[in-house]
Amino acid sequence: MQRIDSNEINERVFELTGYRRQDFSVCLGCKICASVCTVNDLALNVNPQDILLSLFMGMEVDKGHPLLKYCTNCYQCTNACPWGIRIPEVIRAVRENQGIETLFERVFKGSIRIWGRVYEPYIFLKTGLFLAREGYLKYMPKWTEYMSFHLPKKVKIKTGS
Amino acid sequence: MEFAYYPGCSLTGSAKKFDKGIRRVFSILGHTLVDIPDWNCCGAFEYGDKRELMELSGENIRKARGISKDIIAPCPACSRNLKEANGDSTFNVYNPIELFSLDFLSGLNIKRDLKGQVFTPYYGCVLIRPKETAIPDTNVMEGFVKGLGGETVGEKIKDRCCGGSQFFINKWATERLSKMILDRSKGIILVFCPLCHMALTTFSNKERVVYFTDLLLYVAGERAHI
Numbered sequence: 001m002q003r004i005d006s007n008e009i010n011e012r013v014f015e016l017t018g019y020r021r022q023d024f025s026v027c028l029g030c031k032i033c034a035s036v037c038t039v040n041d042l043a044l045n046v047n048p049q050d051i052l053l054s055l056f057m058g059m060e061v062d063k064g065h066p067l068l069k070y071c072t073n074c075y076q077c078t079n080a081c082p083w084g085i086r087i088p089e090v091i092r093a094v095r096e097n098q099g100i101e102t103l104f105e106r107v108f109k110g111s112i113r114i115w116g117r118v119y120e121p122y123i124f125l126k127t128g129l130f131l132a133r134e135g136y137l138k139y140m141p142k143w144t145e146y147m148s149f150h151l152p153k154k155v156k157i158k159t160g161s
Numbered sequence: 162m163e164f165a166y167y168p169g170c171s172l173t174g175s176a177k178k179f180d181k182g183i184r185r186v187f188s189i190l191g192h193t194l195v196d197i198p199d200w201n202c203c204g205a206f207e208y209g210d211k212r213e214l215m216e217l218s219g220e221n222i223r224k225a226r227g228i229s230k231d232i233i234a235p236c237p238a239c240s241r242n243l244k245e246a247n248g249d250s251t252f253n254v255y256n257p258i259e260l261f262s263l264d265f266l267s268g269l270n271i272k273r274d275l276k277g278q279v280f281t282p283y284y285g286c287v288l289i290r291p292k293e294t295a296i297p298d299t300n301v302m303e304g305f306v307k308g309l310g311g312e313t314v315g316e317k318i319k320d321r322c323c324g325g326s327q328f329f330i331n332k333w334a335t336e337r338l339s340k341m342i343l344d345r346s347k348g349i350i351l352v353f354c355p356l357c358h359m360a361l362t363t364f365s366n367k368e369r370v371v372y373f374t375d376l377l378l379y380v381a382g383e384r385a386h387i
Contacts, residue, residue, distance in 0.1 A: 016209055016210045016211060016212075017211055018211050018212075038321070038322040038324070038338065041321075041322075041337070041338060041341065042334055042337055042338070069331065070327065070331060070334055072286075072322050072324050072325075072326050072327055072334070072338070073206045073286070073287075073326050074286040074287075074290065074322035075286060075287065075290035075291045076286075076290065076322070078290065078291045079290045079291060079292060084291070084292070086291065088206075089211060092206070092208065092209040093209045093210070093211070094209075095209055096208075096209025096210060097209070102330045104329040104330055105207050105330075108205070108207050109207060109208075111202075112201070112202045112204075112217075116199075116201040116202065117170050117173075117200075117201060117202045118170035118171070118202050118205075119170075119174075120170070120171070120174040120175055121174075127329065131329075134332060135332070136329075136332065139363050142362055142363055142365075143359075143363070145178065145362075146174075146175035146176070146359060147175075148174060148175070148177050150173060150174065155199040155200065155201050156199065156201075157201045157216075157217065157220050158220060158223075
């Protein structure tokens with residue numbers, strides 16, 4: 001009974017990724033994903049299998065799991081996995097399901113909603129306070145080669161066609 | 162040959178240099194790049210909803226209709242997303258680096274060699290992962306450099322992650338991952354990704370990070386320096 005109830009927690013995750021619950025039944029816990037995970041280069045001691053197991057068992061993924069915060073989308077896990085499970089995409093779906101969104105992601109998507117493209121000056125403006133507070137401005141001398149100004153162009157996106 | 166060209170967001174801004182390099186290399190080689198009209202963002206890695214992401218990228222494939230069946234997208238995140246959205250359709254989506262075989266580049270009219278110079282070719286993540294959208298040859302840059310008498314190092318770090326996608330989120334993570342690559346590099350670091358270029362440059366000490374296209378233009382005599 002508990003499993004049926006808790007499966008509903010993850011229903012949207014499966015919907016978002018296109019995976020089915022049984023697709024994760026093949027994971028036997030070999031931990032090869034953990035052995036190649038970039039996040040472990042940050043000494044965070046993560047095991048991506050935790051997330052697959054939670055989804056398969058119908059349990060809620062731990063909101064504080066470091067992979068939800070630090071996954072770099074490097075796909076090392078996917079390439080190493082005997083089943084090629086796209087763990088970064090599963091993690092992105094779990095984040096979406098749990099409403100986890102950083103300022104950068106919010107502004108990035110905001111730009112796409114407005115112009116259909118990422119307009120970098122807008123991103124810079126909207127995240128300016130964060131960048132100043134977090135000590136990014138000291139890199140400005142190295143960023144001169146990245147600075148160029150152009151006006152935004154609005155393009156249409158006909159999704160769902 | 163005529164290609165439909167998808168520059169992507171960063172190549173119109175922070176990676177303008179990469180965009181200019183790509184356009185110039187293809188122009189020298191006698192190919193035409195036709196910009197996909199009103200192309201939109203590919204979605205990068207910011208969407209948890211796979212369908213939403215694929216719709217964004219798929220829309221660009223639709224916009225390429227009538228231009229060419231061969232689409233090129235230089236940014237690895239863009240080429241990956243477009244390749245996946247394309248699936249088995251009649252279009253061919255390429256990251257330009259997979260076209261850069263020695264034969265393809267032979268039309269560059271090489272004016273300089275690279276004897277005595279050391280390079281660290283760095284591919285990063287999404288050019289070579291996941292398998293389904295990876296470039297087939299992960300020694301393109303090495304082959305070119307060695308062919309001109311240069312030396313390459315860094316085989317063990319060329320596919321490690323620079324942490325670029327965490328750059329504006331958890332800076333310390335990107336710094337640590339990028340420094341791991343920088344510390345193990347030698348000579349000029351060659352990249353083919355706007356995000357890798359920015360992350361490695363930002364956290365470099367004296368190491369120089371350049372786009373592979375800059376090297377191509379240097380040996381072709383189009384640039385005074387690499």
